[in-house]
Amino acid sequence: MTDLDLLATFLEIYRGGSLTSAAARRGLTQPAVSGQLARLERDLGEPLFVRSSRGVTPTGRADELARRIGPHVDQLRSALSDTDDQGAYAGAVHLAGPSELVAARVLPALVPLTTRGLRLRVTLGLADDLLAALANARLDLVVSAVRPTDRSLVATPFVDEEFVLVAPPALARTVDAGLLAADPVKALAHLPLVAYAEELPIIRRYWRGEFGRRPPNHVAVTVPDLRAVLAAVVAGAGVTALPRYLADPALTAGSVELLHQPAVRPLNTLYLATRAGGLANPSVALVHRTLLARSKEWAGL
Template sequence: MDLGQLRSFVAVYRAGSLTSAATVLGLTQPAVSVQIRALENRLGRQLFRRLARGVAPTAFADELARRVGPHLDALAGVELELTKEEFARTIRFGGPAEAMSLLALPALAQLVRRGLRLRVGLGLADDLLEDLAEGRFDLVLSSVRPRRRGLVATPLADEEFVLVAAAGAEFPDLATAPMLAYAEELPLTRRYWRSVFGGPPPHTAAVVVPDLRAVLSSVLAGAGIAVLPRYLCAKELESGELVLLHEPTEPPINTFYLATRADQAQLPHIRTVTETIIAAAKNWLPISCHRRKCSSS
């Protein structure tokens, strides 16, 4: 069988669409369609059922992918290793601005000194995972568990959410205190209020700015209260610049995942970065897990 046809087949199988596979492969969508039809004709079997959006594999395609996928991944790894460069390709890495700035990028400093080339994109989890599936990223640090076929993810650490205000700022009634948030929908605040207080926040945000670091700065200036990830404000809590307004027995938490496409998870440069991030995440846990989990570890 033609190696190019098999590569196109595996890409379509993992991406779930001809268009996404074409992006990953660096081909046009018609070219991928031609290769899939040629492989179907050669095998005398249908590989995919066309849907309104994307394609669905047949049982025969499931078996073919199981048998040839690992071998194609191994060939791709050999191809990179033969370049004799540890980082033969630039890695496109996406994630939330705050976690990338404070957690992920510092963990990769030594790899950058060894030749790693990074191009970083920032954004929301759903958008980043869509871009990953479409081939616009190689790795994504996600606060949402990826469920799309063709993506694989490793859980890293839990971020704990805390309700904070500046030391000395007087907000005796949380129901009337100005809320600061990074989105109009108050995503972190709503999650905290429902988990801890059993209902929605008492009012809308006084300040909305799409960067939690800016929210932190505003809280430190005394503008109001906010729900923030503990890792983002751990130093300010330790120094006393910020105070906790509430200390629930089990604060709300969220898990970070490191996601990539299944067809490149074992490539040497992706594997090296993945292993480095996983190792670094062991040091994220003490400042991000809730007390019950920390005490049991």
């Protein structure tokens, strides 16, 4: 059986991106951390990180392992810690994330903490801007759609969101099913797009991931709120790619239809990001722990 200390050290390396920072947070020497990592990799029979002069980059196996064990190790640490929960509830946390997810999932999960005294201050925005504010100590915790590259930040895999390609029924009926199977880019090229931003971040990701190229379609509407994107699609403005948790009510109601059924669900991992050492704050640790626990009930997004 793998030692819990090895898994705790692995998580510190994974979240901090370096053996040096992991050693500092674990209170160990760097050779001791290197030895524990080597032992874990030997137990698993495969490498977990690619070493470079800038630190370490996790392998796919490391991503999977962190996703599986992270919440459990955090809960064990919390159970064994001397943290005063009442002190945690008496604090304040400056939380940030994308407006749609914060409204639909994050705030409802955290409201029970506020009824016990925790104070939340919430900022909404784009991942890059919020991660920069986190690194500059203007935020405590960020729900991020991208993994931070700043080595001063620690990222914990949070939940996977699934993307779906949707259209109003009238536009869906204009797509030739045979051509869609043979050449989906050509089959969909006549459809106007409704986008979240000029760079088409979600739509471009879907087209490249599923069809191997950027969309050639013209953009009819650009609006920086995914709920407004969905409203425009329902009204007939065009087609778009959305997280399933936002699209599902409209799909159930029949106001939009799926345009494409991928063989493998297109997923994007969301992260909970803090500054290195940020979870030493009991209130931040409480919010972090609560969100990880609640995300297990969501079965993805």
